[in-house]
Amino acid sequence: MFTGIVSYSHMLARSLSRSLILWPLLMLVNQELWAAEIVGRILDAETSQGIAHAIVRAMPQQKNRREVQVETNEDGRYALELLRGKYRLFVSVPESNYLSRFYSAAGKEQGDFIDVPTFQSFIIINVPLTSGGSISGTVRRAIDSLPIGNLRVYAEASNFRVSVNSNRDGSYIFRALPINEYRIRIVPLDENYIPVYFDNTLDSRHAELIRLEPRQEVTGIDFRLRFGGMISGRVFARKNREPIPGLKVIVEKQNSQEPPFFTYTNDQGFYSLRGLPDGQYTVETGTQKDSNPETRLRQRYLTQYYSGRFDRELAEKVLVESGTNVAGIQFSLVEGGTITGRIRSRYNGSPISGMEILSQDVSKAILHSPKGKTNTAGYYVIEDLVPGDYILDTSLPKNSQRLVKVFYRDKLSPERADKITVDESGQVHDIDFNLALGATLKGRLKVDEPDYKFNPAGDRLILKRVGADLEGFGEKNFKLNSDGSFTIEGTPPGRYSLIPKIADLNVLPQESPEGRLLDVVEGEIVEGVDFTLKIGGSISGTVSTQSTFYQLDKLLLVLISVKENTKTYFDLTTEHYSITGVQPGKYVLILLSNPEKTHPSEAFQPTRVFDTRLLEVVKGRTTRNIDFQIASSAGKQPGLLP
Incomplete structure (x- = not known):
């Protein structure tokens, strides 16, 4: 008996111990299962009347929770029983023009998260809905007016678009569209109908805009589609x-x-x-x-x-x-090919970053060939090359202008550059460049008259290689700065002539037409390469001819210096002429025929004089309106040069 009592007491103690352990767990489970209730009404924002048959969805933040959905009664009321957690409420009214929305007290488009507490609670949330409008119509074939179903119809506004499919009877309807202006468009998928906007236009810029007001139902937006x-x-x-x-x-x-x-x-x-x-x-x-x-x-x-x-x-x-x-x-x-390589300075061996390498198709069949750019280590990759022959050009970054710009391999012109053959999906490696440090030329163009307004805009310098030109430098043009100064960087070592080309009509020609000779070495800075321009005058006018025989190409102008008794001949190519860089003084300007053009096969080639002008050229000015005219009656006959 004593033993039984002890045994019973032991069992009772074990049972109580287990209960004490399980009780908190049961409390947690019950708290998880206890529900809170969210109730309220779905209202018309304008009339405050309840909206029947609205769908209210409680969308949980936790992934392991299911969505709860209810429908409002005739008075627009709803009640949701939810487990504890966080939810967003989404409200929609099927087959209506009410705009669906998430509930948000602050008007957030994505809605507020509603925190449902642990214990039983009662939360009241009313959600007002605004009314949009609807657009509807039919889609039929133009050839026989048969309805076309299952076509995609778009309503496009300035900031969004929505779509629906046409029904079997060809009808379609957009419901609950926000207040806006819309273009309606048909986009067939597999059918051979032409996509069009309402009213039968292909271009969105000319499509009719449909202005939709609240609660408005726009009908009759019909389409008649043509085969494309x-x-x-x-x-x-x-x-x-x-x-x-x-x-x-x-x-x-x-x-x-x-x-x-x-x-x-x-x-x-x-x-x-x-x-x-x-x-x-x-x-x-x-x-x-x-x-x-x-x-x-x-x-x-x-x-x-x-x-x-x-x-x-x-x-x-x-x-x-x-x-x-x-x-x-x-x-x-075809699959593209690749060219890779590295670019370094020959001066100090350092890599050159940020440099563009331009590929050029030798056959000229490709207008826009790919290009590459060096990284910080000087490596570059040119991808997607069409199979064929290429030359590579370089484009120096601003901080590397003193380097010599070259083509591969160490050439100065595309005509002398080495050709690189790229096969389909082929890879050409080790196309490297070692760029030399070029010379820098600095100087200025100025005039001998300090009061003369010399404008160098549009003027240029021609740098031309003298002697052997194995690398193909040829000649290059350089613009002047606004003050007449210039800096030419990256000049390869060698002998050059530097020739100014001036647009000012009153500047006299250089005494040496070959310009200034310069011998430059790698990395040299040559300063003081200045040109002093002498100012003279100029003459301009027109020559017009009505003669069928004496056309412009058969005429000459001859300028005779009264003081020096020198003659200078000028061919005519257009009615307007300009004689530039003339020493100040008095001149005779004569219009006459060109005997080599009028009598090319005769041993004695007579010249006909048409008109003569006595004029004076003033320093720094253009003598204008020195015009000549040949009448239509002028026929082929000899004349004498005075």
Whole structure:
């Protein structure tokens, strides 16, 4: 008996111990299951009347909670029983023009999170809804007025757009549209109908705007669709003629502001684009739709324009007419090649960063060849090169202008540059540049008359290589600064002549037409390369002829210095003439025939004098309006030069 009592007491103690352990867990579970109630009304924001059959959805923040949904009664009331947690309320009214929304006391578009407490509670939330409007119409075929179902219809506003599908009877309706102005558009998918805006326009800029007011129901936005044209063809790889599936093909109509049409090739590389309005199109290939990134990186087909071009400007246009199929628009795609290398300074061996390397297609078939740019270590990569021969040019960054700009390999002109052959998907490595430090030339152009207003804008200097020119420097032009000064950097070592070319009509020609001779060495800075320009005068006027025989190309002007008794001849190419850089003084200007043009086969070539002018040239000025005219009666006959 004693033993039983002890045993019973022991069992009782164990039972109580377990209860004490489980009780807090049971309390936690009960707290989790206890519900809070959110009640309220869904109201018309304008009339404050309850809205029946609105759907109120409590959307939990926790992923393991289910969404709770209720429908309002006839008075717009609802009641939600929710477990503890955080929720957002979303309200919508099906088949109505009320605008759906998340509940937010502060008007946030994404709504407020409502914290439902642990214990039973009672939360009242009323949600007002504003009214939008509706737009409806029908979609039918223009040829026979039959309804067209399952077509995508868009309502496009300035900041968003929505879409619906047409029903089997051709009808469609947009409900609960916000107050705004809309363009309505039909976009067929696989059907050969032309996409149009209401009212039968292809261009969004000319589409009719439909202004929608609150509670307004706009009807009669009807469409009558016409059949369009088609473009079809096949895309394959040039190297093995294998089809390329999943490749984007894009057609863009000329002079259109609308987005282009596009589709993807099927498993056999075929494609077709339907519903194209009449017009001329550019057809191009895009990227490949491939879920495997390794394949996408390994096969980089270059964008190509029909027919076989790699520049949009050179694309052959495809003419499309309604109801026709332009077939056979094929593409033979290539994978691009790569050129890599490094650029360093020959002066100190340091890498040159930020430098552009420009590829140029030797055949001139490509207008916009790819380019590369060096990184901080001087390395560059030029990708997506069409198979062919290239030369490489360099473009120096601003902080490296003293270096000599060269073509590969160490050439100064494209004609002398080495050619680099790039095969399909080929990689050409170690195309390196070691750039020399060029010479710097500094100087100024000035005039001998301090009061003369000399404007060097538009003037230039010609730097020309003298003697052997194995690298192909040739001659290069350089602009002057506004004050007449100049700085020419990156000049390769060698002998040069520097010649100013001045637009001012009154500047006298240089005494040495070959300019100034300069011998420069690598890295040298040559200062004080100045030119002092002498100021003279100029003469301008017109020569007009009515004669059928004595045309301008058969006439000459001869300028005779009264003081020096020297003669200078000038050919005429246009009616307006200018004689520049004339020493001040008195002159005779004579218009006469050119005997070599009027009597080319005669041993004695007579010259006919038409008119003579006595004039004075003043320093720093242009003697204007010295005009000559030949009458229509002037025939072929000899004359004498006075």
